[in-house]
Amino acid sequence: MTKYIIRRLLYMIPVLLGVSLIIFILFKLVSGDPTAVLLGKNATAKQMADLREQLGLNKSLWLQYLDVVKSAFTFDFGYSWSTKQEISKMILQGAYPSLCLSVPAFVISTVLSLLISLVVAYYRGKGIDLFIRVFCIAGMSISALAYILFFQWFFAFKLGWFEISGFEAEFPFVISYIALPAIIWIVLSIGPDVRFFRTVILDEIYQDYVRTARAKGLPEVTILLRHVLRNALIPIITYVVIQIPSLILGALLLENFFSIPGLGGMTLNALNSSDFPVMKAMAILSSVGYIIFGLLSDILYTLADPRIKFN
Amino acid sequence: MKAAVLLIGLLCLIISCSKDRNFDERELHLISPEKIAGFDPIQASDMYSGNEIGKVYEGLFEFHPLKRPYELMPNLADALPSVSADGLTYTIKLKQGVLFHDSPAFKEGKGRELKADDVIYSIKRLADPKLQAKGWWLLDDKIIGLNEWREKNVAAPATTYDEEIEGLKKIDALTVAFKLKKPYPQFLYALAMPYAFIVPKEAVEHFGKEFLNHPVGTGPFILPVFQQSNRIVYTKNPTFREKLYPSEGEEGDDKRGLLADAGKKIPLVDKIIVDIIVESQPKWLSFQKARADLLEIPKDNFDSAVLGGKELAPELKSKGIRLFANAQLDVTFFAFNHDDPLFKNKKLRQAMSMAWDRGEANKLFYNSAAVEAQSVIPPGLGGYRKEFRNPFIKYDLDMAKKLLAEAGYPNGKGLPAITIQTRNETVSRQIIEHFAKNLEKIGITIKVGMNTWPELVNKVTKRQHQMYTMAWGADYPDAENFLGLLYCPNASPGSNGSNYCNQDFDTLFKTATLLQDGPERSAFYEKLNETVAVDSPWIFGFHRTKFYLSQAWLKNFKFMEFNHSQFQYLNVDLEVKKELSKKF
Numbered sequence: 001m002t003k004y005i006i007r008r009l010l011y012m013i014p015v016l017l018g019v020s021l022i023i024f025i026l027f028k029l030v031s032g033d034p035t036a037v038l039l040g041k042n043a044t045a046k047q048m049a050d051l052r053e054q055l056g057l058n059k060s061l062w063l064q065y066l067d068v069v070k071s072a073f074t075f076d077f078g079y080s081w082s083t084k085q086e087i088s089k090m091i092l093q094g095a096y097p098s099l100c101l102s103v104p105a106f107v108i109s110t111v112l113s114l115l116i117s118l119v120v121a122y123y124r125g126k127g128i129d130l131f132i133r134v135f136c137i138a139g140m141s142i143s144a145l146a147y148i149l150f151f152q153w154f155f156a157f158k159l160g161w162f163e164i165s166g167f168e169a170e171f172p173f174v175i176s177y178i179a180l181p182a183i184i185w186i187v188l189s190i191g192p193d194v195r196f197f198r199t200v201i202l203d204e205i206y207q208d209y210v211r212t213a214r215a216k217g218l219p220e221v222t223i224l225l226r227h228v229l230r231n232a233l234i235p236i237i238t239y240v241v242i243q244i245p246s247l248i249l250g251a252l253l254l255e256n257f258f259s260i261p262g263l264g265g266m267t268l269n270a271l272n273s274s275d276f277p278v279m280k281a282m283a284i285l286s287s288v289g290y291i292i293f294g295l296l297s298d299i300l301y302t303l304a305d306p307r308i309k310f311n
Numbered sequence: 312m313k314a315a316v317l318l319i320g321l322l323c324l325i326i327s328c329s330k331d332r333n334f335d336e337r338e339l340h341l342i343s344p345e346k347i348a349g350f351d352p353i354q355a356s357d358m359y360s361g362n363e364i365g366k367v368y369e370g371l372f373e374f375h376p377l378k379r380p381y382e383l384m385p386n387l388a389d390a391l392p393s394v395s396a397d398g399l400t401y402t403i404k405l406k407q408g409v410l411f412h413d414s415p416a417f418k419e420g421k422g423r424e425l426k427a428d429d430v431i432y433s434i435k436r437l438a439d440p441k442l443q444a445k446g447w448w449l450l451d452d453k454i455i456g457l458n459e460w461r462e463k464n465v466a467a468p469a470t471t472y473d474e475e476i477e478g479l480k481k482i483d484a485l486t487v488a489f490k491l492k493k494p495y496p497q498f499l500y501a502l503a504m505p506y507a508f509i510v511p512k513e514a515v516e517h518f519g520k521e522f523l524n525h526p527v528g529t530g531p532f533i534l535p536v537f538q539q540s541n542r543i544v545y546t547k548n549p550t551f552r553e554k555l556y557p558s559e560g561e562e563g564d565d566k567r568g569l570l571a572d573a574g575k576k577i578p579l580v581d582k583i584i585v586d587i588i589v590e591s592q593p594k595w596l597s598f599q600k601a602r603a604d605l606l607e608i609p610k611d612n613f614d615s616a617v618l619g620g621k622e623l624a625p626e627l628k629s630k631g632i633r634l635f636a637n638a639q640l641d642v643t644f645f646a647f648n649h650d651d652p653l654f655k656n657k658k659l660r661q662a663m664s665m666a667w668d669r670g671e672a673n674k675l676f677y678n679s680a681a682v683e684a685q686s687v688i689p690p691g692l693g694g695y696r697k698e699f700r701n702p703f704i705k706y707d708l709d710m711a712k713k714l715l716a717e718a719g720y721p722n723g724k725g726l727p728a729i730t731i732q733t734r735n736e737t738v739s740r741q742i743i744e745h746f747a748k749n750l751e752k753i754g755i756t757i758k759v760g761m762n763t764w765p766e767l768v769n770k771v772t773k774r775q776h777q778m779y780t781m782a783w784g785a786d787y788p789d790a791e792n793f794l795g796l797l798y799c800p801n802a803s804p805g806s807n808g809s810n811y812c813n814q815d816f817d818t819l820f821k822t823a824t825l826l827q828d829g830p831e832r833s834a835f836y837e838k839l840n841e842t843v844a845v846d847s848p849w850i851f852g853f854h855r856t857k858f859y860l861s862q863a864w865l866k867n868f869k870f871m872e873f874n875h876s877q878f879q880y881l882n883v884d885l886e887v888k889k890e891l892s893k894k895f
Contacts, residue, residue: 030766033769033772033773034765036765036768036769036771036772036804037764037765037768037769038443039443039445040356040357040445041356041783041806042445042448042449042786042805042806043445043448043804043805044447044448044451044804044805045804045805047443047447047448047451048772048804050440050443050465051443054441054443079520082348083348083349083523083539084348084349084351084354084520084523085348085349085523085524085539086520086521090539093538093539093540094539149592152592152593152596153592153596156596157596157599157600160600164593164596164597164600164602165586165588165593165596165597166541166542166586166588167540167541167542168542256589256590257590257592257593258593259541259586259587259588259589259593260541261539261540261541261587265346265589266539269346271763272763272764272765273764273765274765
């Protein structure tokens with residue numbers, strides 16, 4: 001297993017080189033010359049030329065690419081071009097609000113979806129199954145924006161149960177700011193999650209070993225929890241774990257509407273202001289996140305299914 | 312049952328986690344629609360950063376909060392400067408006893424007195440090539456020796472601030488003299504802009520790259536540490552000098568209650584809480600819940616706030632909320648790229664201008680509250696003549712068709728489709744679609760090019776556009792700031808994104824910009840404004856109106872285009888707030 005982990009970690013090298021190259025090419029293609037944006041509406045040609053020199057944009061493409069690679073391997077992202085803030089500090093400051101929202105919302109929505117899926121699978125083909133399926137599809141058909149606008153207006157403004165927007169890091173005040181966007185996150189996630197989990201569980205339910213268990217007289221709940229769920233875990237783990245890196249990136253719409261100063265808004269600001277170092281940092285961090293959590297899901301497979309061995 | 316109890320318990324917990332309102336302190340609650348990058352004055356290129364910086368930093372001059380037209384008054388300066396006969400030397404005496412905020416940057420943490428050296432240092436910082444200040448354009452080629460100093464430091468490993476500059480002289484500890492290369496009538500406006508606000512050298516050196524997060528000014532409020540957050544909380548500066556609320560304003564200000572605090576020491580509030588809220592709905596709901604004292608009405612909520620475009624909705628009126636409608640010093644436009652041979656054809660430009668139904672556009676996009684732009688200068692600035700009518704902004708399809716035929720494109724035949732570049736925002740797109748629908752009537756096909764902001768700026772600065780649409784807001788109250796958008800030497804990558812070049816205009820503009828404010832200069836501006844109107848280098852759009860709502864307890868609010876220093880004059884009536892808050 002150690003060998004496998006080391007090998008997978010070594011794969012990070014070509015992946016990061018590739019990611020760096022893609023980010024670099026995209027930035028060069030799309031953003032063009034960022035100095036006009038960075039210097040504002042009254043920039044002079046001379047000032048733009050000086051800034052290009054200062055930012056290293058006059059260096060050869062090869063050297064500029066090497067700078068990106070260096071950042072990818074040292075995690076030294078430097079300073080933001082537009083805010084002049086230290087990027088690692090910006091990420092740390094933004095990660096806390098993003099995680100405050102995304103972690104509880106993600107955990108609750110995953111557990112809740114799994115429970116609902118088990119219930120639906122248990123009552124497959126019956127009224128409750130149909131009702132939940134219809135409910136999920138209906139929920140998925142409504143845009144996230146509609147949920148946000150309605151929930152914010154009704155629960156925060158009309159009923160006054162939650163804060164309308166904002167963020168306070170201090171506990172317990174953070175709860176009143178985070179609760180409503182977290183609820184919306186859960187509502188938005190339940191539809192697709194339940195549909196996926198239900199399909200995976202139903203795939204297992206019609207397997208031979210389930211029939212054998214039933215023939216042996218095991219109660220349906222035991223079959224579901226002990227046998228079906230365990231075997232269905234592989235795709236579920238993949239589905240769940242691979243979402244974890246995106247939690248750090250935050251939820252752009254929710255952060256915007258609820259004024260949560262997370263990483264989603266930071267990334268969007270960077271895109272709008274040609275702030276390449278911030279874009280680069282976020283892209284590199286998310287690809288590292290995907291690699292690490294991909295590896296984690298592989299390790300979890302062996303726990304869920306002891307037949308899986310690393311070669 | 313258990314689940315229901317648990318749910319109710321959770322809900323109670325969440326509700327109990329909300330903070331109670333504070334009625335003991337005079338807190339001013341404001342909303343900013345954009346994130347603030349940091350607190351370095353030389354980088355404050357947008358209005359929102361300027362507003363925040365203006366709470367902690369100050370300039371030598373500021374705009375009078377009540378007088379209109381806008382009038383400069385001394386702030387850190389003791390009086391308006393004495394100007395030499397040739398208009399080239401400005402001698403400015405500073406107020407005595409002005410203290411910087413207490414900060415670990417100073418000895419024993421105590422803020423020291425502001426000196427002439429600080430002014431010189433702050434101006435040099437604005438010119439420092441290593442810092443690439445966004446406000447450099449203000450002083451570029453204006454002060455004797457400053458450009459040379461800047462050039463010298465471009466390649467130097469570190470900027471040498473100790474070197475003396477001929478145009479920046481310390482006369483004594485509290486007096487500084489600026490020597491200009493040529494007359495620059497807008498110079499005092501430049502000194503009143505946040506870019507030129509005064510910073511102490513010790514703080515810049517002490518905090519280094521973190522200086523932008525540790526504002527140390529002389530301003531009425533303090534913010535020891537700025538964190539990238541969606542809330543900024545300022546408290547009253549305990550060492551702020553004796554600065555009083557003005558006792559005179561515009562006619563009628565007294566009746567409007569704007570002089571009630573005359574002679575009182577400012578700032579009038581103890582705390583300012585600025586919430587950064589980007590989206591319209593939470594802004595609107597927060598104001599309605601009395602979480603904000605002042606709000607620029609979001610476009611989406613305009614109809615529910617203002618009935619028939621004029622009257623405040625009764626529901627808001629009953630809560631004592633007041634409506635303010637204020638003309639902005641701005642102009643919206645569709646700019647032709649004059650590098651494109653197609654747009655050298657004046658009749659084509661005029662035909663396109665006359666085919667646009669501005670009345671309908673005003674109704675659709677500006678709640679019929681905007682003023683149709685006859686030319687480039689907005690109302691309220693010298694050079695704007697109310698009676699002037701640009702014949703080519705009149706909606707007249709027959710005339711437009713005639714001009715198009717004379718331009719060589721009868722019914723649009725032979726004219727290729729024209730692409731207008733814009734920012735990817737719904738309203739911008741809708742405005743172009745409306746324009747396109749109008750122009751289709753005379754046979755012209757318009758396409759929309761959607762861009763992110765960086766893409767749009769790049770296309771314009773690199774002249775890779777046929778047409779683009781934008782709005783320009785005044786940096787200072789002088790028409791030069793608008794006319795300069797059509798001055799040939801400012802062509803891309805400068806602010807003249809249409810690359811319009813007209814020798815007569817340029818000669819006249821050059822002469823006008825050397826004149827001090829007065830009737831002669833206004834006459835020049837009028838001529839420039841009216842000449843350019845007929846030439847139609849742009850398709851002129853509108854001068855927009857801003858609508859604000861203020862809570863009943865907010866006192867002394869008067870719309871200011873250049874409002875970075877306005878917040879120290881605002882006040883909160885706690886009794887009214889306590890009483891009316893029950894209604895929210």
